[in-house]
Amino acid sequence: xxxxxxxxxxxxxxxxxxxxxxxxxxxxxxxxxxxxxxxxxxxxxxxxxxxxxxxxxxxxxxxxxxxxxxxxxxxxxxxxxxxxxxxxxxxxxxxxxxxxxxxxxxxxxxxxxxxxxxxxxxxxxxxxxxxxxxxxxxxxxxxxxxxxxxxxxxxxxxxxxxxxxxxxxxxxxxxxxxxxxxxxxxxxxxxxxxxxxxxxxxxxxxxxxxxxxxxxxxx
Amino acid sequence: xxxxxxxxxxxxxxxxxxxxxxxxxxxxxxxxxxxxxxxxxxxxxxxxxxxxxxxxxxxxxxxxxxxxxxxxxxxxxxxxxxxxxxxxxxxxxxxxxxxxxxxxxxxxxxxxxxxxxxxxxxxxxxxxxxxxxxxxxxxxxxxxxxxxxxxxxxxxxxxxxxxxxxxxxxxxxxxxxxxxxxxxxxxxxxxxxxxxxxxxxxxxxxxxxxxxxxxxxxxxxxxxxxxxxxxxxxxxxxxxxxxxxxxxxxxxxxxxxxxxxxxxxxxxxxxxxxxxxxxxxxxxxxxxxxxxxxxxxxxxxxxxxxxxxxxxxxxxxxxxxxxxxxxxxxxxxxxxxxxxxxxxxxxxxxxxx
Numbered sequence: 074x075x076x077x078x079x080x081x082x083x084x085x086x087x088x089x090x091x092x093x094x095x096x097x098x099x100x101x102x103x104x105x106x107x108x109x110x111x112x113x114x115x116x117x118x119x120x121x122x123x124x125x126x127x128x129x130x131x132x133x134x135x136x137x138x139x140x141x142x143x144x145x146x147x148x149x150x151x152x153x154x155x156x157x158x159x160x161x162x163x164x165x166x167x168x169x170x171x172x173x174x175x176x177x178x179x180x181x182x183x184x185x186x187x188x189x190x191x192x193x194x195x196x197x198x199x200x201x202x203x204x205x206x207x208x209x210x211x212x213x214x215x216x217x218x219x220x221x222x223x224x225x226x227x228x229x230x231x232x233x234x235x236x237x238x239x240x241x242x243x244x245x246x247x248x249x250x251x252x253x254x255x256x257x258x259x260x261x262x263x264x265x266x267x268x269x270x271x272x273x274x275x276x277x278x279x280x281x282x283x284x285x286x287x288x289x290x291x292x
Numbered sequence: 293x294x295x296x297x298x299x300x301x302x303x304x305x306x307x308x309x310x311x312x313x314x315x316x317x318x319x320x321x322x323x324x325x326x327x328x329x330x331x332x333x334x335x336x337x338x339x340x341x342x343x344x345x346x347x348x349x350x351x352x353x354x355x356x357x358x359x360x361x362x363x364x365x366x367x368x369x370x371x372x373x374x375x376x377x378x379x380x381x382x383x384x385x386x387x388x389x390x391x392x393x394x395x396x397x398x399x400x401x402x403x404x405x406x407x408x409x410x411x412x413x414x415x416x417x418x419x420x421x422x423x424x425x426x427x428x429x430x431x432x433x434x435x436x437x438x439x440x441x442x443x444x445x446x447x448x449x450x451x452x453x454x455x456x457x458x459x460x461x462x463x464x465x466x467x468x469x470x471x472x473x474x475x476x477x478x479x480x481x482x483x484x485x486x487x488x489x490x491x492x493x494x495x496x497x498x499x500x501x502x503x504x505x506x507x508x509x510x511x512x513x514x515x516x517x518x519x520x521x522x523x524x525x526x527x528x529x530x531x532x533x534x535x536x537x538x539x540x541x542x543x544x545x546x547x548x549x550x551x552x553x554x555x556x557x558x559x560x561x562x563x564x565x566x567x568x569x570x571x572x573x574x575x576x577x578x579x580x581x582x583x584x585x586x587x588x589x590x591x592x593x594x595x596x597x598x599x600x601x602x603x604x605x606x607x608x609x610x611x612x613x614x615x616x617x618x619x620x621x622x623x624x625x626x627x628x629x630x631x632x633x634x635x636x637x638x639x640x641x642x643x644x645x
Binding site for chain 2: 105107109110111116120206208209211213215216217237238239240241242243254255256257258260262272273274276277278
């Protein structure tokens with residue numbers, strides 16, 4: 074029996090009260106990404122669109138798991154000296170909601186930048202929080218988030234000395250439907266190497282749309 | 293003379309030796325007992341003075357109505373034996389006037405005596421009622437039974453009425469001769485439970501032999517015995533329900549939140565981003581979207597101040613409260629339906645003039 078089937082069976086065997094608190098949601102993401110690198114020879118820029126998806130499983134007691142993946146092509150911005158690159162990233166995160174408006178998050182993401190000359194693999198571990206406050210009743214929410222990235226490992230480079238991300242956004246929810254618009258800047262500063270210091274920045278403006286799949290009845 | 297001295301001596305001894313009322317009743321009872329024994333030994337001449345002592349106004353000891361009636365009966369019976377029928381009838385009438393329930397047992401008295409008593413009945417008219425003891429009445433199944441009497445054939449009307457009230461319940465209205473039991477189930481004439489309070493049971497009799505009438509009132513106290521009732525849940529007071537409308541300031545706050553998100557987006561671009569790297573247009577796009585969202589929320593909130601979730605929750609709470617009150621009222625109604633009436637005599641019978 075496959076793992077997803079086993080998971081589905083396990084969910085079905087749970088008591089109805091618990092089952093009603095388990096929410097499975099699926100999202101499609103479209104992200105406008107802006108990748109900027111300064112390795113001591115000027116700023117290289119590449120921008121493009123990533124497409125992906127996210128699955129979120131919310132369990133009782135305010136715990137949720139999220140798995141996401143995105144891929145796309147970033148085109149070098151003319152005049153910046155960069156080259157085109159393909160970006161793929163896969164992430165997993167766990168979330169705990171101690172307060173209705175606050176979620177504590179921690180997760181790991183694996184990101185790959187592929188160019189015609191090399192493939193660079195990133196591993197990012199992040200921990201932080203996201204605040205959601207209602208903007209218009211229970212329909213539109215204002216979102217603010219910030220994470221520290223204590224571990225940013227890149228092949229061929231030393232680990233990042235300082236890395237964090239921050240973002241704001243709006244979230245819209247009506248019935249089962251969810252629509253988010255989030256702007257995030259992820260900044261990684263690497264240790265000085267001689268007189269140069271490498272800095273990379275990954276800015277995203279993401280539209281995420283999806284729906285609650287389980288339970289069938291609304292919470 | 294010697295007999296009189298003896299009885300007076302007995303009375304004095306008893307008066308000196310026992311408490312007042314008890315002494316009086318005991319002395320009278322002794323004398324009556326002595327007179328009865330003499331009567332039963334047919335020593336009528338010796339019994340008569342003792343009986344006359346009891347009914348005499350000069351008798352110093354207390355005499356109960358029952359003792360006086362007993363004395364009159366034996367006086368009448370003794371005189372009947374001595375063939376003094378008119379005198380016998382007079383004493384029997386005296387007995388009947390004091391106690392309409394008075395009677396002679398045919399097994400103990402001669403036909404001449406009972407005939408004289410019957411004649412006294414025909415000549416005397418009075419109505420009476422036995423004392424009512426404390427009674428619990430379940431209006432659905434039971435009733436208060438009152439034994440009433442007329443000394444001879446009469447038209448009798450028995451009614452119950454709240455003191456000071458106008459509505460009366462007719463317990464009996466018809467001919468009667470002798471003893472009869474009338475009953476009251478505790479309901480008024482409109483079928484409702486009689487409210488607690490004082491009632492008078494009125495007996496009015498009109499002789500069908502003589503142009504005489506007599507009446508009697510017995511006062512009753514009526515109380516409810518009902519299981520304690522549950523209080524219904526009170527209406528929700530201010531602050532107990534969720535607000536169902538947003539205040540005027542909420543729209544403004546929503547606008548500020550949207551602008552806050554916009555500022556946050558610009559701050560992320562300017563404060564978080566690396567100065568050397570700069571940022572793209574994404575932050576400004578986000579700021580514009582957040583500003584638009586805040587403005588939209590402002591106008592939406594001004595137009596839609598209701599809070600549907602709270603309205604629904606309040607409606608649910610109100611429905612739950614109403615449902616609970618319906619149950620409480622039903623249980624209370626059941627308890628009231630099981631109400632028992634406690635009827636107690638308020639005072640002794642009060643003969644009307």
